[in-house]
Amino acid sequence: MLRTHTCGELRINDVNKTVTLTGWVQRLRDKGSLLWIDLRDRYGITQLFLEEGKSDAALMISARKLGREFVVRVTGIVAERLSKNDKIPTGAIEIKVDRIEVLNESKLPPFTIEDETDGGDDLRMTYRYLDLRRAPVRESLQLRHKMAQQTRIYLDSLNFIEVETPVLIKSTPEGARDFVVPSRIHHGEFYALPQSPQTFKQLLMVSGFDRYYQIVKCFRDEDLRADRQPEFTQIDCEMAFITQEDILSTFEGLVKHLFKSVKGIDIPPLPHMTYSDAMKFYGSDKPDTRFDMKFVELNDVIKGKGFQVFDGAELVVGISASGCAEYTRKQLDELTEFVKRPQIGAKGLVYIQCKADGSFKSSVDKFYSADDLKRVAEKMNAQPGDLVLILSGETNATRKQLNELRLLMGEKLGLRDKNKFSALWVLDFPLLEWNEETKRYHAMHHPFTSPKREDLSLLDTDPGKVRANAYDMVINGTEVGGGSIRIHDRPTQQLMFSKLGFTEEEAKKQFGFLMEAFEFGAPPHGGIAFGFDRLCSLFGGADSIRDFIAFPKNNAGRDMMIDTPSTISEEQLKELGIQVRP
């Protein structure tokens, strides 16, 4: 090694050692006769020290010429600092420099390499290799590394086998769009990149692998919304000879292990919540349970008082925001504006202020007496000082609107602390989901998910009511993982494909191999996949997954640094047997 030590390891008991360090010049402080340099590497920062008169004159001159981000190799003696810095682990010492070798110079970086940088998103992405030098970004990727390590340690300990599944697979129109790869050898034919290794992991169960995992890249050619990446990473797992409870306890164990080993946090056992309860009490299948503020349905206490909006509504439902009774007119108007934004789509908002003196003030005072309001407040379990917020309308839409309002109020009340974690399982998802565009049912999870046996009879009469053996893990209002117990017999799988509108021919062309595999002794099996990028950002307390990916693409799917996608030569296209459409 060109160094004897890293910039993060020297301590007071190393004093008087002769050491050689390598790293980047973070900062240079020149106080006339005294010169300090902060030398940085991945492991930390060590202070270098030179003194006019004591240090060699030529050395002083060359030290003064060092610019930010120069790469140097420095030899010197470890000395105790006069004024110690207890903010960094090396803060008790500095290096009295004897020799500086410039390993490489640096132009002035286009943005500052500091925790808070002045670089905008595009600039940071174009020079991602410089952005990655910043401590917060490096630490995010170190966290990711640790998450991957600990995931493997846990799964290895439970006899999971890591198996690599292929990246060049087959295009299947179900679900999101595939990225495709033209075959040069077979003109007119294409591979596709996997949206997940779903069928392969199921086949591994048919093969008797019993417990499989993989931390694996997946691909989805979707119109990119904020914080979606065309390539993303999953912790992908599957188990055979299990019940749903086995999957839930095994992967609850994984997440507990990660919290403990990576963050030193013991999280409580994960509550189980049905999808239908999640929708009823939170208006979302990924409830943020860091705070309570559950929905209370008010139809029975609020209808029939002549207020047409409520009387004509399918559902009247409220939340109670603790300590917000004294919201000003302006604040209340802002809440109304919020729910009326087109993305949310409520027609209006009714509020009841539960005053400290026990009185009530509401936006519907002319329809409701003080007693009426009191009855509502009681039903809401609202205390003096609370603010009750009520929406109404078609059930599903109203729940979704109130979910947004609940999250906003949680935010306003500081109840969504990024360093607090609340995890749960959401269970019993619907098997099918009606799609207004295509006018048919789609698989809510995917077509391999098994229906609950007791709901099978509804498949013909009321398909939307059939529940699946499907589950999501939700942390802080984010779905971090989801999975299901799979179908493992051909007749059920065939039935499922036909309910999803596949012709027999289509099903056979795309998934014939899987259905055939089910005829050769397929065991009961199920699994789960975690969104690894998202899980890392959640652990890192960040909103965006961007800094937990070393080289992310922007919202147009472009890598700004290497400038791709890009054109390829006509010769290359010819070889592949394709051409760009005019």
Added chain:
Amino acid sequence: MLRTHTCGELRINDVNKTVTLTGWVQRLRDKGSLLWIDLRDRYGITQLFLEEGKSDAALMISARKLGREFVVRVTGIVAERLSKNDKIPTGAIEIKVDRIEVLNESKLPPFTIEDETDGGDDLRMTYRYLDLRRAPVRESLQLRHKMAQQTRIYLDSLNFIEVETPVLIKSTPEGARDFVVPSRIHHGEFYALPQSPQTFKQLLMVSGFDRYYQIVKCFRDEDLRADRQPEFTQIDCEMAFITQEDILSTFEGLVKHLFKSVKGIDIPPLPHMTYSDAMKFYGSDKPDTRFDMKFVELNDVIKGKGFQVFDGAELVVGISASGCAEYTRKQLDELTEFVKRPQIGAKGLVYIQCKADGSFKSSVDKFYSADDLKRVAEKMNAQPGDLVLILSGETNATRKQLNELRLLMGEKLGLRDKNKFSALWVLDFPLLEWNEETKRYHAMHHPFTSPKREDLSLLDTDPGKVRANAYDMVINGTEVGGGSIRIHDRPTQQLMFSKLGFTEEEAKKQFGFLMEAFEFGAPPHGGIAFGFDRLCSLFGGADSIRDFIAFPKNNAGRDMMIDTPSTISEEQLKELGIQVRP
């Protein structure tokens, strides 16, 4: 879990326990009143036992109906076997069955699920999920899992950070062909799949990540030779602030760790051999050093005796095959035929039989006296009983031919034992390689490899002579890994591109980001990549990598099981802005 135990864990001290097992019916032996069933899962085989009269009559009937590969769940009591089987860990016990539940039936598999199968390659690949049930294939993938685990344990312990690099990158014409991925959002533009994460790992060094690794899928669209896969896996590593020696010792450590932890073998320190010595003594840059049989150059003792073939040859070189002096005429003719095969291309083969009585017999007796032959034998250090085999011609071609002959003789003499391992480093590779087709120099390793400083002056005068800071690890005649110390400054990188025939514009378009990165404080760095599939097959003692990949493609790049590549819809093509050429 549907089971209380696996099929691999019950022992004599479990006798009398009531247990539930799950697995596949491997075999059924029906001896009239007695019935044995071998139940198989990933963990082993357990014998089930039923007895007419003692077992329930209905149970006997249903047990007799079980077919091979049926999936069952069995409950019973562990009992000591009368005749124990010491070949399997569960051989001391059997299960007296009380209950059998068929979890799934199985059609008759298209080939037998045994260690030696009757299935041909195509059939095995079409039903890969059944092939994967066979113990040798499953064990190969378990070995791979262990190799990956131990690789990570070793590198994690040395502070390497695992960083995922992107899969959707940019096409670069240097090297093999890229697979490309049309962009739907940017019509006419393409991503490419990485042949290696080379530039990204170098950028991570520029970013200060210091030590990087990744077990990563790479892609190469080459005409597939036997045992090449379009997608393959590398252990990819890079280190900063190092010398070549640091890389060699770190990764010698990795391979030692793998041998020790996976196979329980202590391998000796790896010898270092220069490329030029490897070519001179073995005729190959990947010498199989499990056996000696080194080349001996004979120009000085064999020329000038009137044998035109040798006198006119640039090089006359031989090997001595121990104990082969008594090869018959037929055997000697076969060796001659072997070297004259068009793939090898020698014009002929000269032999000298060193008889046990001290006499010599050669195929060139009319040109060489007994004394002449004795002198050759002495130079060869051939002993009585040995067979000297001599080739001649242009130096490089002759060495390559003799390499093939040496390997064949090693094979014949049983010196290439798959359970013996001989590893070494080959160093000082040439930087450039002349390509007859393109009539220009190509990078032997890749364009980012640094030339040896002391050879830099040859770059203009004799480019083929410039040596690189490049190294390969070779085990048993197979290159398992290779790497180099990289260029880390813009001027040298630019010089290199220009020597490789890149115009300035081309270099900038393809690698501008890397050259720019070198101007912002790039540290000295270098790295290595191991071919993981090959390394696993070597550890597994197999010739082919096929069974160390769960779902491999055939030699035409086709996945026989899922049947891909395949056509995609016109609609999909339209969306991607491409069309298939007529």
